[in-house]
Amino acid sequence: MSALPYDPQRLHELAGELIANVRELAQLGWTPATSSNFSSRLDERHAAITVSGRDKGRLVEDDIMVVDFDGRAVGSDHRPSAETLLHTQLYRRFPDVGCILHTHSHNQTVASRIFSRSVRLKGYELLKAFRGNETHEAAIELPVLPNSQDMPTLAAKVEGLLDRGPLWGYLIQGHGLYAWGRDMAEARRHLDAFEFLLGCELDLRRITTVH
Ligand SMILES: CSCCC(=O)C(=O)COP(=O)(O)O
Numbered sequence: 001m002s003a004l005p006y007d008p009q010r011l012h013e014l015a016g017e018l019i020a021n022v023r024e025l026a027q028l029g030w031t032p033a034t035s036s037n038f039s040s041r042l043d044e045r046h047a048a049i050t051v052s053g054r055d056k057g058r059l060v061e062d063d064i065m066v067v068d069f070d071g072r073a074v075g076s077d078h079r080p081s082a083e084t085l086l087h088t089q090l091y092r093r094f095p096d097v098g099c100i101l102h103t104h105s106h107n108q109t110v111a112s113r114i115f116s117r118s119v120r121l122k123g124y125e126l127l128k129a130f131r132g133n134e135t136h137e138a139a140i141e142l143p144v145l146p147n148s149q150d151m152p153t154l155a156a157k158v159e160g161l162l163d164r165g166p167l168w169g170y171l172i173q174g175h176g177l178y179a180w181g182r183d184m185a186e187a188r189r190h191l192d193a194f195e196f197l198l199g200c201e202l203d204l205r206r207i208t209t210v211h
């Protein structure tokens with residue numbers, strides 16, 4: 001019997017899944033210079049999350065720790081991601097959120113500086129990648145929040161966005177993208193779709209500016 005308030009076998013499995021996926025994202029160049037953070041829901045009170053400051057391209061099991069939904073480390077002396085509150089607020093609010101991915105890709109960072117308030121994604125077949133979106137005819141607003149080092153301030157702004165309707169992710173200015181889903185596969189699909197569509201929007205801007 002484990003004295004831990006979570007299932008260590010489940011943590012081991014989730015850590016393996018996180019490590020494999022984060023390595024792929026790092027290979028794509030979406031996690032430069034120790035940036036980015038990642039988590040998976042462990043149970044109704046705990047999440048597995050990356051330790052702060054670790055090189056996301058070289059993650060090992062020791063780089064994944066457990067926090068409760070108040071952001072407190074559980075069974076670890078490591079410091080959880082500086083952005084833990086942006087993860088736990090989603091787990092608290094949405095019992096069906098199972099995985100949260102935060103990356104700092106080039107496209108995400110440039111887009112977050114060019115577009116103010118939100119990026120309107122419209123007219124793309126790939127919009128159907130977002131859960132619940134059945135048609136390319138719908139439009140999705142990807143909000144852009146001002147960056148802040150004060151996580152409660154950022155989290156309060158995110159709460160305001162979540163109050164307005166369904167959301168699959170948001171950008172933070174000059175910083176990066178948060179995307180989530182019911183599990184790793186869905187969160188990856190949303191992250192990949194946002195990345196692709198932001199690349200398209202940036203290309204369209206370039207083409208429109210040149211001609
Ligand atoms: C060097 S990137 C600055 C912090 C950041 O934005 C990030 O995503 C990584 O922070 P963490 O504490 O999760 O390593």
Ligand SMILES: [Zn+2]
Binds near residue numbers: 036104176
């Ligand atoms: Zn970040």
